[in-house]
Amino acid sequence: MEFIKRIGNSIEKHFDHNALCINNTFYTYRDFAIAVSKIRTAIIDRIADSEKIIGLVTNDDLETYASIIALWLEGKAYVPVNPSTPLERNIKIFELTETKYVIDSSETSIYNDYEVIVSTNLTDTIIDLIPKACLGDQLAYILFTSGTTGLPKGVPITFDNVGSLVNAIDAEPEFNLVASDRCLQMFELTFDFSVVTYLFPILSGACMYTIPKNAIKYFYIFKLIIEQKLTVLTMVPSIINYLRPYFSEINTPDVRYCSFGGGALHNDIAKEWSDCLPNCKIFNYYGPTEFTVYSGFYPYHKITNQKAHNGIIAIGTPHKDTTYLIVNEKNEEVSVDTTGELCLSGPQMTSGYWKNEKRNSQSFFTRSENGKEVKYYKTGDLCFKDQEGDFLYVGRADFQVKIRGYRVELAEIEFHAKTGADKKNNIVALDIYNNLGNAELGLVIESEKFDVEQLFDYMKKKMPNYMIPTHVRFVKEFPHSINGKIDRKELRKYFQHK
Amino acid sequence: MNKEEILLKVEEAFVVVLEHKNFKLTDDTTANDVDGWESITHMMIISEIEKVFNIKFKLMDLMNMNNVGDLIKTIQSEL
Numbered sequence: 002m003e004f005i006k007r008i009g010n011s012i013e014k015h016f017d018h019n020a021l022c023i024n025n026t027f028y029t030y031r032d033f034a035i036a037v038s039k040i041r042t043a044i045i046d047r048i049a050d051s052e053k054i055i056g057l058v059t060n061d062d063l064e065t066y067a068s069i070i071a072l073w074l075e076g077k078a079y080v081p082v083n084p085s086t087p088l089e090r091n092i093k094i095f096e097l098t099e100t101k102y103v104i105d106s107s108e109t110s111i112y113n114d115y116e117v118i119v120s121t122n123l124t125d126t127i128i129d130l131i132p133k134a135c136l137g138d139q140l141a142y143i144l145f146t147s148g149t150t151g152l153p154k155g156v157p158i159t160f161d162n163v164g165s166l167v168n169a170i171d172a173e174p175e176f177n178l179v180a181s182d183r184c185l186q187m188f189e190l191t192f193d194f195s196v197v198t199y200l201f202p203i204l205s206g207a208c209m210y211t212i213p214k215n216a217i218k219y220f221y222i223f224k225l226i227i228e229q230k231l232t233v234l235t236m237v238p239s240i241i242n243y244l245r246p247y248f249s250e251i252n253t254p255d256v257r258y259c260s261f262g263g264g265a266l267h268n269d270i271a272k273e274w275s276d277c278l279p280n281c282k283i284f285n286y287y288g289p290t291e292f293t294v295y296s297g298f299y300p301y302h303k304i305t306n307q308k309a310h311n312g313i314i315a316i317g318t319p320h321k322d323t324t325y326l327i328v329n330e331k332n333e334e335v336s337v338d339t340t341g342e343l344c345l346s347g348p349q350m351t352s353g354y355w356k357n358e359k360r361n362s363q364s365f366f367t368r369s370e371n372g373k374e375v376k377y378y379k380t381g382d383l384c385f386k387d388q389e390g391d392f393l394y395v396g397r398a399d400f401q402v403k404i405r406g407y408r409v410e411l412a413e414i415e416f417h418a419k420t421g422a423d424k425k426n427n428i429v430a431l432d433i434y435n436n437l438g439n440a441e442l443g444l445v446i447e448s449e450k451f452d453v454e455q456l457f458d459y460m461k462k463k464m465p466n467y468m469i470p471t472h473v474r475f476v477k478e479f480p481h482s483i484n485g486k487i488d489r490k491e492l493r494k495y496f497q498h499k
Numbered sequence: 500m501n502k503e504e505i506l507l508k509v510e511e512a513f514v515v516v517l518e519h520k521n522f523k524l525t526d527d528t529t530a531n532d533v534d535g536w537e538s539i540t541h542m543m544i545i546s547e548i549e550k551v552f553n554i555k556f557k558l559m560d561l562m563n564m565n566n567v568g569d570l571i572k573t574i575q576s577e578l
Contacts, residue, residue: 215531218538220562227562243542246549247558405539435543471535472518 002160004167009130015206022210036067039123056103059190064106064120076135080143081191086465137161147409151416155355162293165348172321180206184233193290198235219243230255237263237406241274242438251277262286263406268309275303287316293349310393323347343384344377402432407467421459433496444470445492512547526568
């Protein structure tokens, strides 16, 4: 694979540059190469060639990043699991992917039923960054997102998918990282946005700055921007929502690029943020996990480029080799300016959800174009295309919501809440907005008030932290709309007053 | 306002945001000691405290705040 060869070359070329800054400790690309090579040797020695899918516990350390590259050099895929996510959910992910081996840098690994490679305790070896030959249709990673049935949904991404993402970003003249760049890497490695925040810095020999797990994220990011003079920021919009009250104190001329993704970017805050970064290009990226992180972007500019719909910045146009199509309920293309579901086609598209035929038949369809059958992925995002060919975001077609950039199916929260409740209560999960403009989760239970500690203990065993509701309300009888459905809009009102 | 009075009001702000009272705040208390106190709720707590005391924190102070003791000192300096 061409891009893996390039990763090896870049690491070697930049041996004396910093690769990572983790909790104030710097590691050079030489340190990185040594860690990669040690882990690679352990993989060769201990994992059978036929085992292609390997678990990875995502700690915030050199070894975890090195493990990804070591696995890729050996033509294997990583399945990341976050150490702070309930063990039961992580085990479920390993079961679904039939993972037998886990690379873990934790002091004590809790994956007792698996063959664990402790990545911090390996013997020295010679540096070897030349990739083993492997086919492009082999997997590079599998990420899991919230599913509607209570089971997380796996999205497998191949080396060809990642290679196509690299080609598309390379083809974009507006965005070029260089070895002297200092880049923010604020994402959990279980979140697909992280792929662009580690891959592109490594390909250019730039340095990544991570966020320690126990830090107050927002202030730590600001500290890095100020003290380490970061030049490239990649963030979810919720970060600047929280920093907004302090914008008047922020003026950071070193930042060259600021990319947003993973949620709606609002026009008013983008303009204010842009004033804090006088020398910066702002990109509003769009793309689902199913399409290898990014599928396109809109180049925002506070004066010349601020196209928006209902205050939400445009998602612009698809990048190289990607096609956008807006369809109606029958999967037929609709005309310009008409809202429909956005569908994507191109080489970055996943081959389909992991072992989930039912879901695949709902989310993918083929269409005849110029005598060829072309496969499309249905994003669930409602959009329209304007006269100039830009795409604009309108809303969701279902009950999926974004919490701090993470995709959350409200149905999955409701499933676990109902299962965990003593009595068989009616329970509804809602996304509600706090006074800083960010979405939080609320849970409404149809019942007299009761102690929810046990229910929450249950939910915390089943779902990651970002899926646990932060507000609870009891309603004696749920309001219903005329057609008999629970009136979610009416329930939302219970969260307006404390 | 003395330190005890400040602490009492700070505790109230924590209760409003976290929706529980299962904590005791001292100078050394950090986010690791209180259930639900993490990045997001921290921002909500700060915003609530600014409202209750009618003050505005500086980003530089917030950036270097490590425990409840630091928080109270900063509030005192703003009052």
